[in-house]
Amino acid sequence: MAFVTLKDMGSDFHRLERFDGEDFVRWQRKMHFLLVTVKVYYVILNPRRPEPGKNEEESVAKTHERLRWDQDDEICRGHILNGMSNTLFDAYHTVKTAKELWNQLERRYIIEDATSKRFIISNFFYYKMVDGRSVMEQFNGIKSILDRYSQRKLVLDEFIVVTSIIDKLPPS
Structure with missing residues (x-):
């Protein structure tokens, strides 16, 4: 011991x-x-x-x-x-x-901290993926935002997350 x-x-x-x-x-x-x-x-x-x-x-x-x-x-x-x-x-x-x-x-x-939660939520919902940057790099940016969600014990339905990420994909 x-x-x-x-x-x-x-x-x-x-x-x-x-x-x-x-x-x-x-x-x-x-x-x-x-x-x-x-x-x-x-x-x-x-x-x-x-x-x-x-x-x-x-x-x-x-x-x-x-x-x-x-x-x-x-x-x-x-x-x-x-x-x-x-x-x-x-x-x-x-x-x-x-x-x-x-x-x-x-x-x-x-x-x-409550103010920063609102900031994180708006970061996720207004995040736009663009052409010219790799999809994985941009996905990692989104994942970082979602990690901050879990750190603050915010819960976001998986279906909403997946749908939002698909909607954020660039047209190409």
């Missing part, structure tokens, strides 16, 4: 593409997986335990749990920020908690 250290896992994290404002949902899924792998995603789901009041005593276990959450929140926030382009890092590095950062990114880029 092979043991994987955090150092070994950290060396593979550089493979995550930096988020530059494009394909947020894909980046978010990859980042979610990374945060679950390092066991810090829970800070996005669970709020921080409040500090005890002036007259309250806190058990050692609860203090340890609260301090652990603070540390994991900083690790989670750091991984999210590290997964961003320099421009986005500069824009978001002042956000205090991982949950707040995650929510701000969702609010901003889910809306833009």
